[in-house]
Amino acid sequence: MPSSSASPPPPPWLQPPFLLPGFKPELEPKIEPMNCPSGQLEPFVTRDTLLFTPPNPNTVPDEVENAFPEHLRLAHHLGASSNDHRSVISAPVVEVPAGPSDIVGSRKRKARSAEMVRASIVDTPDRLYFRGLVRRTRMTYDSLRYLLLTDDHGRGEAGLSDEITRRRKARSDLTAGALMGNRDLWLNRDSRIIGCIPGIRVGDVFFYRMELVVIGLHGLIQAGIDFVTAGRSTSGEPIATSIVVSGGYEDDDDKGAVLIYTGQGGRERNVAQQRSDQKLHGGNLALERSMNYGIEIRVIRGIKCNKSPSGMVYFYDGLYKITDCWMDLGKSGFKVYKYKLLRIKDQDEMGSEMFKLANELKQNPSGGRSVGHICLDISTGKENVPVSLFNDVDNDKDPLCFEYIAHSIFPQQTSQGAGSMGNGCDCTMNCSMGCYCALKNGGCFPYDENGTLLRGKPLIYECGTGCKCPLTCPNRVSQKGISYELEVFRSIETGWGVRSFDVIRAGTFVCEFSGITVTKQEAEQLSDDGCLVYPGKFPARWIEWGDISDASPDYVPAGFPSTPDLSFSIDVSRARNVGCYLSHCRSPNVFAQFVLFDHMPYPRVMIFAMENIPPLRELSIDYGVGDGYA
Structure with a gap:
């Protein structure tokens, strides 16, 4: 374990006994199985696919984990963005220079904030407002995706922009999300919400990973651990906020309310077995730090479903606390980090269990x-x-x-x-x-x-x-x-x-x-x-x-x-x-x-x-x- 050292006072939402120095984030995220049409390779995040060059080599913006070739190819400029009145906290729009040569003009995409907050919604009018907000965003996403799937033989609708019409043949789940991102329609980009997100109920179901990104439930399209990197955290440490469990890791042990979750690293793309030892940095360190500070983790479970258009369904199963962290010898003979998560009591039934x-x-x-x-x-x-x-x-x-x-x-x-x-x-x-x-x-x-x-x-x-x-x-x-x-x-x-x-x-x-x-x-x-x-x-x-x-x-x-x-x-x-x-x-x-x-x-x-x-x-x-x- 890294040794402790003095650091500035932590933010008020953290009550740590000690703080650790910052670490370089690991560029290899924990890749969970992603919805991908048969016959296509799953996209993978590398530094070559970045939308822009990070200004600091020791920090990697969230767009690193969000960007991949298919996404960038589809995410064309749709016009000037404006502040999203539907965000929990307003924030300025930041301009991002264009990357790949096929992106026309400049892109305006609100950078994902590293500010961590908790949201407490008690009054019924507020709960209805935020529920309606999420529902409206999800309807826009679904409607866009359906229209993008529509062929040109009599089932299309008038009143679509040329940009949407041109993108009909691309992957609809990614394109719909990219179009909404360029219109500044992604929710919860202005703050990193710890715990419950207003308007999202335990048990809610989704068919695409991109939809989780659009509503801010899990901010990464493919990586399984969503966290604030050390370079962007006010405490100088990475902090995890949510994980996706899709059953693709040999050392995971999922019993519902008790989950043994395996860390990231040591695997090759599309290979289930470990190829090398894991290290305590990036998402692994973020989970360990969240355990140390008592930060609750949102858990989303992915389950195979032959009736889903993506082959998977994702359920938001509520909040868990990390109670233990240790290094263990995995089934493939390499060292892996394991985390024991216990589900917090008095929540609605898990969607995966209801399924x-x-x-x-x-x-x-x-x-x-x-x-x-x-x-x-x-x-x-x-x-x-x-x-x-x-x-x-x-x-x-x-x-x-x-x-x-x-x-x-x-x-x-x-x-x-x-x-x-x-x-x-x-x-x-x-x-x-x-x-x-x-x-x-x-x-x-x-x-x-x-x-x-x-x-x-x-x-x-x-x-x-x-x-x-x-x-x-x-x-x-x-x-x-x-x-x-x-x-x-x-x-x-x-x-x-x-x-x-x-x-x-x-x-x-x-x-x-x-x-x-x-x-x-x-x-x-x-x-x-x-x-x-x-x-x-x-x-x-x-x-x-x-x-x-x-x-x-x-x-x-x-x-x-x-x-x-x-x-x-x-x-x-x-x-x-x-x-x-x-x-x-x-x-x-x-x-x-x-x-x-x-x-x-x-x-x-x-x-x-x-x-x-x-x-x-x-x-x-x-x-x-x-x-x-x-």
């Missing part, structure tokens, strides 16, 4: 739940996948008292078929640019080829009964029914609620909100005992999904097709489906999108995900009434 539990419950819904299960499928086969019912709170079985209908029932006089929607398309294969249904949607389709909603609109026309395209057409998303395995469950806080056994991807279809459609005149004759739902009162949350105005000044909000007549009501007093048990929330994770494909003039109320939703987290929607819960 494992949900997978077990999909195989055996009663497994691990000895009491409380009521019904394996309240839809009685009417949905594509079973909708289970679970209650371990009381003896209420209310959902079993209603007829389950997968789709809304319309008045008998409602016109149906091709005549109700106009002439259908004549596509014999999947619809393409110039298709009649594309024109009804404003010249482009609302979904990508995987069925993800590109952006919300006042109304969406899906191909209907009068169309000749096959049922596999990508413009028939919501009418195909649910694909996520949902459960209606009894909640102490919200009564009945809905959750999923699957990870729900942002922008994907969840379910229909079904009931018996009644006209305005019929509704006036009914006694409203809380069983009438008014589609016109749903806030226009669809405007938020796909809004990339922060990143693209040319973005034009969707205004066509126009908003339909929403004077009708949905009666759920006799028949309903799983969508009717969605909880109300002012900061929801799903939203209502109006869709027409068979009946006129009444659109269907379709529910889409507003963000990535982890398994077993309650789904919530904004009904536009009351205050809801936070």
Whole structure:
């Protein structure tokens, strides 16, 4: 261990018994497995890939660990940046000279601050504000990524900047992050937050490492240890703030609440085994110093998932304390540093554990739940996948008292078929640019080829009964029914609620909100005992999904097709489906999108995900009434 020496007083958030002199940071980060399309090599950080030359050879800015060839190639100048009003603490924008020759003009990227602070958010309005801030940033990231993936054959959207259009064929996860960085849209760059980050919940799920960087949860795209380097720390020592554990290191021992984490160094690229001894510097020393000062560490776990577009899902599992550090002989015969981390008590359940539990419950819904299960499928086969019912709170079985209908029932006089929607398309294969249904949607389709909603609109026309395209057409998303395995469950806080056994991807279809459609005149004759739902009162949350105005000044909000007549009501007093048990929330994770494909003039109320939703987290929607819960 290095010997101690005198140094200036530490910052107030540190209470060390002694301080150590500064060390040169190790240029070899602990590389965790990164999402990378098959057939491509994982990018690697070297000094040759720096965006700029560090002014001091003893210090390496954070951009060293963030930059790599693919990232730099994609990160083109998008225009002047401005201070981000959404950052926790405001900071000036610093100008960074251009590096590679293909970067046009100058880049303005806010340097990541080394100032370390803790954030304490107590009041509900503040929690809602920061949660909305993170959600907005994540929606921008997801929307950009989806649009960048979109091909040029009829599924693109107007109102994109030329820069975004040019970058469609590049890696969307990296490009979206780079575009947002150049617009100064990355969060928490103005300070290095120790511990909890406002607006990020334990259990939140992510599909890309770049997204962790964009919201500031873990500031490095590939390195597993995020830390303030010794040369930038006010104490002259490196301090670690977060780690990513992806199961790629032979000496790691992960038991959930107890984690034995292996340090960095001594490995070659894409090689699991150690090749040499590790040293106590860089991230290794940062973890040791964080242990010494009692600094809590954010832990993000990466788990392989074949349903993820990246092949991985990342869960924020909360805060841990490092309780021990030692050098050990690793499995490959080389010396490695090991760190014992214990999870801090009284936090929400770990997302990685909920993911494992949900997978077990999909195989055996009663497994691990000895009491409380009521019904394996309240839809009685009417949905594509079973909708289970679970209650371990009381003896209420209310959902079993209603007829389950997968789709809304319309008045008998409602016109149906091709005549109700106009002439259908004549596509014999999947619809393409110039298709009649594309024109009804404003010249482009609302979904990508995987069925993800590109952006919300006042109304969406899906191909209907009068169309000749096959049922596999990508413009028939919501009418195909649910694909996520949902459960209606009894909640102490919200009564009945809905959750999923699957990870729900942002922008994907969840379910229909079904009931018996009644006209305005019929509704006036009914006694409203809380069983009438008014589609016109749903806030226009669809405007938020796909809004990339922060990143693209040319973005034009969707205004066509126009908003339909929403004077009708949905009666759920006799028949309903799983969508009717969605909880109300002012900061929801799903939203209502109006869709027409068979009946006129009444659109269907379709529910889409507003963000990535982890398994077993309650789904919530904004009904536009009351205050809801936070």
